[in-house]
Amino acid sequence: MERRGAHQIAADVASGSISAAAVIDEALSSARGIGRSLNAVLETFDDHAMERARALDAARERGETPGPLAGVPVLVKDNICTSVGRTTCASRMLEHYTSPFDATAVARLEAAGAIVIGKSNLDEFAMGGSGEHSAFGPTKNPWDLSRVPGGSSSGSAAAVAAGIVPMALGSDTGGSVRQPAAFCGVVGLKPTYGLVSRLGLVAFASSLDQIGPITRTVRDAALALRVIAGHDPGDATSSRRHHPDPLEGLDHRVHHLTVGVPRQARGEANRPEAASAFDDALRTFAGLGARIVDLDLPSLxxxxxxxxxxxxxxxxxxxxxxxxxxxxxxxxxxxxxxxxxxxxxxxxxxxxxxxxxxxxxxxxxxxxxxADAYYANALRVRRLLKNEFDAAFASGCHVIATPTTPGAAFRIGAHDRDPLAMYLEDLYTVPANLAGLPAISLPCGVSTAQGSALPLGLQLIAPAFHDAELLRAARMFESASPHDVLRPPVVPAA
Amino acid sequence: MRKVARLARLDPDDARVESLRAELSAVIGYVARVRAVDAAGVEPLVHVSDEPAHLAEDAPGPTLPEGSAAAMAPESFGPYVKVPKVLGDEGGGA
Known part of the structure; x- marks a missing residue:
């Protein structure tokens, strides 16, 4: 059962071939075992989750139709409010804080039948790109316990990679869903700004923050997005625009797919393992018949x-x-x-x-x-960057591709004394947040250059509100890539 | 550093002020490159949304249950948040 996807679990629970209670019991036990040894899980909601699972099984037996995520165990990053348990943001400041309400994304997951089994570790208040800055200790990468899983959604990515849950929620302000997904060999989606309600997400940078799913497959990312996306009157920045169902036509190839590649994506920032995985990924796209075009986006x-x-x-x-x-x-x-x-x-x-x-x-x-020299100029750069993205898409690119990170996961403590070096690791992920665009990280290779096997991520960026098309392009790559379902060689014993 | 810390309502000790000075000098030196970008006449982009802002209807809606806000505070008194004396001889600085 360990590696079953969310859509598979939901189908099996709906058909009665497995009970939600059995699924949740196993996920909880894994969260308490592997989850704690990776320090990926801060708290489990044992009673709440088992109670919900039994209620779901009983409802199915009465003939009620279960939701699209029936019985799917989910972990929620601990900066997203849950009315059960604590919401600590991995900070001493909120160590004992309990929220009086559920975030909209959490409420929608649960309404669809998903069962929140607990909360996952993160860099404090989602500030960090390694998972080391938690007041409750660093999360470890299930691929190599001496390395970071990435951040800030460190626990969500590590838990999905380790097979504890098939789906977790993260938040992405500058890459906090995509970068840990890349370091852990899983799929991380940052939806278009405004597509998913931020109500109940503890605010870090309100004009950049967006909740997104971490899953093992593109299909499960689409399934999660379908459930959590959509207007919420409780979030003033939530879009009212119509958005297509991301699951519909997911397996239909994007016709005449054009992939734009900014010159920086092949630049000197890349370490050799990232450069070679990225070249391989572009070859995979070319093999699918995609047109690869070079782009000049100077504001990057x-x-x-x-x-x-x-x-x-x-x-x-x-x-x-x-x-x-x-x-x-x-x-x-x-x-x-x-x-x-x-x-x-x-x-x-x-x-x-x-x-x-x-x-x-x-x-x-x-x-x-x-303020004018720094803040106002930064906002002008933001405008230029958005204009350059708009022009690239207007010229015919369906997606823009970059490595998700300039290299594989680094060692815990590597950037302890140099915060700037850590910030520079974010070069490929922050542009999508500044411009409000949807972006996804997909596994695109495993490097053994540094001794242990470490996954690498490919990032695809699409025009605003083209999340469904982004997922279709991602699904094309996934189906042609041998790296669609990566499994960490080292999952520590409980 | 002390002035910025005071504005940020932080109270770092002397050793921390020194380490912050070194770390932030490097970061500020790096981010200063936004000043070198030729962006004269470019309108700052504060927010990416191009949808018109919708004002909420001026009507009562659901609120948190009584006492739940006070329950979140470190010190409370019944349904009230308890804070130190703000006005008078000893307070007023916040």
């Missing part, structure tokens, strides 16, 4: 700089709410202490070093005398 060179300014500026504002008064951790008050001092001490005690660094950066770039 400034994308990381623009991203770290915009995201940190928005984070410094969003995280101002964590004042130790209304939510979360409050420092022990001292007699006669001002509120300002108590707030500052509560934040300094409760927020981790990476979060404090981003808040400081964001505060600096927004401060008087710097």
């Amino acid at each position: 060179d400034a994308a990381i700089a623009a991203y770290y300014i915009v995201s940190s500026a928005e984070a410094s504002s969003n995280l101002a709410r964590f004042d130790g008064l209304r939510y979360g951790r409050r420092a022990a008050s001292r007699p006669g202490e001002s509120v300002e001092s108590l707030v500052s001490r509560s934040r300094t005690e409760g927020l981790g070093p990476e979060v404090q660094r981003r808040i400081m950066l964001g505060t600096h770039v927004l401060s008087a005398g710097y």
Whole structure:
């Protein structure tokens, strides 16, 4: 049962060939075992999940039609609110925080029959690209326990790769779904900005954040998107636009597929393993009859700089709410202490070093005398970047391809003393967030250049609201690639 | 660094101020490249959505149950969030 996909589980539960209770029992046991040894799972909802599974089985026996995700065990990144258990954002600040409501994406999954079995680890407040910046310890990569699984949706990607669940929710502000998916050899989808409600996603950078699924196959990504996408009056940025069903026609090839390749995607940033996997991926597309065209997107060179300014500026504002008064951790008050001092001490005690660094950066770039030079210029670069993407798509590209990351998963601790080096790893993923475009990471190879077998990801980016077509192009690649279902060689014993 | 920390409502100790200075100098030095991009006359893009903003209907809707907001606070008193004295001799700084 371990490697069964979400669509297969749902079909089997619906037909009665397996009970939801058996599926959930096994997933919970795996989450408590492998999930804890990878430090991918922060909390399991044993009673809640088993109760829901039994209720679902009983309803089926009464003749009720189960939903499209009947009995599918799901892990939810712990910056997405669940009314069951805690929502910690992997921060001491919210260590004991419980949400009074479910995020819309969670509520929609559960309404479709999925069963949330627990919460997955992450970089604190989703800030980080390695999974190391959690107040509850780093997540480990199931391919090599000495390496990072990527982040910030570290636990969601590691858990799907390890076979604990076939589907997990992550959030993607600058690559936080796609980069860990690439490092763990699974599929990660960042939908178009506005397609999936952000209600109940603890805000990091509101103009960039988007919830997305991590799965082992493109079909399961499409299934998850079909369930969680769609307008939500509770999120003012949620789109009202009609969007096609991503499952319909998923196996139909994109006619005369044209794949654009920015010159930077073949640039010197790539380590040899990423460069060769990317070349192989383009050959796979060419073998499918796709036309490969070179693109010039000059603003990509400034994308990381623009991203770290915009995201940190928005984070410094969003995280101002964590004042130790209304939510979360409050420092022990001292007699006669001002509120300002108590707030500052509560934040300094409760927020981790990476979060404090981003808040400081964001505060600096927004401060008087710097806001125009940094923040406004970053937003101008963002406009140029979006215009360049629009022009590339208008010229006939269906998708734009890049490696998801410039190399395979690095060792835990490799960038401890150099945050900038860590930020530069995000060069391929941040542009889609700045421009609001849908993007997916697919397994495209395994490198043994560094001793252990490590997966690599191919990223495809599509025009806004062309998520269904993006998934079709991804499905074409998956069906032609020998890397469609990767399995980590090392899954530690429970 | 101290001024930015105060604006950010953070209170790093001296050693942390020094490490932040080194880390942030490198990052700020890097992100300064946005200033070199020829973007004169380009309208800043704050938000990607091109859909018109919809105002919510001015009508009562569901709210969180009474007391649930206070339950999220580290200190509460009945349905109220308890905070240190804000006005008066000792407070007022926040």
